[in-house]
Amino acid sequence: MSAMDDLMAYQRDTEALGQVAGRLEWDQETMMPRGAAEQRGEEIGALEGILHARRTDPRIGDWLEKAEPEDEVDEAYLRHIRRSFERQTKIPAALAVELARVTSVAQGIWAEARAANDVEQFLPTLEKVVALKREQAAHLADGGDLYDALIDDYEEGATAESLGAMFDRMRPRLVALRAAVMGAAHQPAPLRGHFPAEAQMRLARKLASGFGYDWACGRLDLSVHPFSSGSGTDTRITTRVVEGDPFNCFYSTIHETGHACYEQGVDADYLLTPLGGGVSMGVHESQSRIYENQLGRSRPFTGWLYAQMTDTFGDLGLGDAEAFHGAVNRVHAGFIRTEADEVHYNLHIMLRFALERELIGGTLEVRDLEEAWNTRFAQDFGVAVDQPAHGMLQDVHWSVGLFGYFPTYALGNVYAGCLNKALRAAVPGMDEALARGDATPATEWLRENLQRHGGLYRPRDTVRRACGFEPDEGPLLDYLEAKFSEIYGL
Template sequence: MSSYEDLMAFQRDTEALAQVAGRLGWDQETMMPRGAAEQRGEEMGALESVLHARRTDPRLGEWLETVTPGDEVAVAQLREIRRSYERNVKVPARLASEIARVTSVAQGIWAEARANEDVAAFLPTLAEVLRLRREEAAALADGGDPYDALLQDYEPETSGALIAALFDRMRPRLVALREAVLGSDRQPAALTGHYPEAAQIRLSREIARNFGYDFSRGRLDLAVHPFSSGSGNDVRITTRVNEKDPFNCFYSTIHEVGHACYELGVDPDFLLTPLGRGASMGVHESQSRIYENQLGRSRAYTGWLFGRMQQVFDMAPGDAEAFYATVNRVQQGFIRTESDEVQYNLHVMLRFDLERALIAGTLEVADLEEAWNSRFLADFGVAVEKPSDGVLQDVHWSVGLFGYFPTYTLGNVYAGCLHHALREAVPDLDAALAEGRSAPATEWLRENVQRHGARLAPREVIATACGFEPDEEPLLTYLEAKFGELYGI
């Protein structure tokens, strides 16, 4: 074989082992018995040791020096392998293994602390996770900004300063829109009633199929915090159920289907290669957010959903227009994943500032709950009354995902751009959505975004799909138009 073929054969085995590690993580969140947590941590640490050794194998450096790429796909493959190699050689094997072990165990400790509203039970574990991530960030930064070093795992070619500038541009218009909406005389009614779990799951499976999820290559399960896991031909999703709030289940499902369809939609030629995954978490979130919001919360699609819910549940009488307003109701609330489109990004901005301070060392874990609660009161005007509504609500920090949160808003920004381009490309989209069919939209997204995998850089993916460089204006214009109409402002 040629050197390039040798390299790609080696890389294929590494990618396959990484999928095994991901499957262990999925099992831990869905089916693993609670008593297995410590052992699973050891298993994850051992597997990470194997993966780290492969990702830093000296042969990779030799191949990268000698291989001559034959086409643009090979150029992209080498770019991704080189990025991984250069990052991983900076991280000691001991540290990589310890991070995997500790964050695996930390998930269960967080979940139990959240269920018991017991911040104190979780803080020592969080302090250990933060210590390890700070050590990793310092190694990766090589004298630069530690938070920027961690960001590269989720959104290559960006920085905390660029994200902060974006958030500073967005915040005034989002706050102004929220104040106008909450001050409007036109306030939609909340959904009431009882929606049994089994029926919610059945309808969630139907909704997932509507959005193109392939159950022959995936499955739907329950988890404390919904997520999508896997790539290639095994991509699994989870949701959660509240029998008083079916929207939590349905829109969590649609969100995770967006992630899953991205992975399932990647060109099969990229299977088990560095290109066989999403370009970044920002681009990934663009798929989950456009599925969930611009498509799933549209007037056309909610009209179909209203009809199906009338058939499946014993719902009070109403009409599709009032239901559309209820689905998009803006209200004071604590939970990011349940937030309306107007306030969602304000939740992300809070977390971005806090985690940036944690990595910088200007905020310590012992002071985190107070910092969260004070900032939430300042930003949202309501006091956090219990930890599950505050610092314990998200799983991300427990598993060490510092640098992940800003990609949610980057995803919203990218989704705003994609939605603008999609509406121009598919002008009769609402007719399909009104029948519960998302195919015209999801096929456009598959062709213009998903099939590329990681072949293109993140912003290049969006610019290529849209025909213009991504920025926040399409998202903000969409939000102001949609909620201006809904609330008569």
């Protein structure tokens, strides 16, 4: 066997073990007994030790030196493996294991603190996580910016400076649009009522099917924080149910379906290779956000959803499909990021980006995080945080060590704006399909132009190839201004 063959055979086993680790984390969030948290932390830590040893095995360096790529796919394999090897060898094995163990246990502590609205219950654990992430970042940064080193885990090539500059360009137009919308004479009425959980879940499954989710290779479960897990022939999504707010369940389901359809859409030849999943979290979020917003909140699709909800729950008290469309897209300064409207969503991300950048950089300590969050939220949203579960305890990300992840949500929105522009030009009959609850024409276009490539190209190149132009924030902002000007009569 050649060095390339040896390397890829070795990598396949490493990828398979990584999928097993992901399955343990899925189980922890959906099925695991509460009392098993400490033991699960040890199990995940042990598995991470094995994975770290495999990812830093000196033989990888030898194979990389000797491997001879035959085509662009081989070149992409080597690029990903080399990048992983170089990053992983900078991190001590003991640190990798401890991070995996602590963040596994921290997830359960966060969930309990969130349910109890008790920040103090979570702070000691979060301090451990932040200290470990600072240590990890220092190993990766080689004297450079600590936060940049963590961002690179999720979006190759992105930096705090480039993302901050993008946010600075976006903020004035978002703030101006928010002010115009909130001051408009017409304000859509919200949806109110009681919507039983079982009926919500039946409709949630129908929504996932309408977007092309393959149930033979996937499942839908409940969790505290909705997420997507797995790849290829085993992709799993979760949602959550609030009986007074069915949109929480429905749009979380559509969002996670976008992630899962990306994973299911990757070329089957890439299964259990470095190309076998989404290329970055920014590109991943572009899929979940375009499914959720540009498609799922469009007028044609909400017209279909209105009929489905009326059949399921009876009179919704909104009058007609147009009023329902307004309720789905209602702009309000809510506390929760995952429930935020499209106008406010990126402002939520900008807040988290600023705070975690300071946390990792050491200019903000964990003990001062709640006050910093509440102060910035009041400044940005004009309302005071009423409880910790609506403030710094709302997101799971920091408990599991995902520092540098949040800005990829906004980057995903930017990419989604570009993809939506290209998609609508390429699929002129799409709205007619959406009016039937069928988003598969969009999924098929995205699969052919973006999803099937997996990790073959670099993140921005993946989006550029699909769109036919260099991505920037312009299409997203144009879309938002046009959509909400129409809804609010601006």
